[in-house]
Amino acid sequence: MNALTSALCSGILRITSKRSERGATAVEYGLLVALIAAVIIGVVVTLGTDIKTAFTGVESQLPAGAAPSAAPTP
Structure with missing residues (x-):
């Protein structure tokens, strides 16, 4: 059970960090x-x-x- 909880928490942290990196990148591009x-x-x-x-x-x-003259019409 402890290994399952650890894997679940690890997966959530990876998803959360990817989202925050995307948000940070968007803010950086906006500032740029x-x-x-x-x-x-x-x-x-x-x-x-x-x-x-x-x-x-x-x-x-x-x-x-x-003053410049008008262009002649063909």
């Missing part, structure tokens, strides 16, 4: 996705401002009325 999203947002905000400044500088150097 959140970190990647935060980095992407930070890069877009930083580079977005720099790119806007660069395009504004180029626009100010263009001659007045130098």
Whole structure:
């Protein structure tokens, strides 16, 4: 009877530990996705401002009325 109880407890512990590992893995992936999203947002905000400044500088150097013409229709 003692061997049966030991085997049963061992099996339950293995099942429980596998479930908790899956849950921990899901949490780790969630945190990783959140970190990647935060980095992407930070890069877009930083580079977005720099790119806007660069395009504004180029626009100010263009001659007045130098808007692109519409593409000709075939």
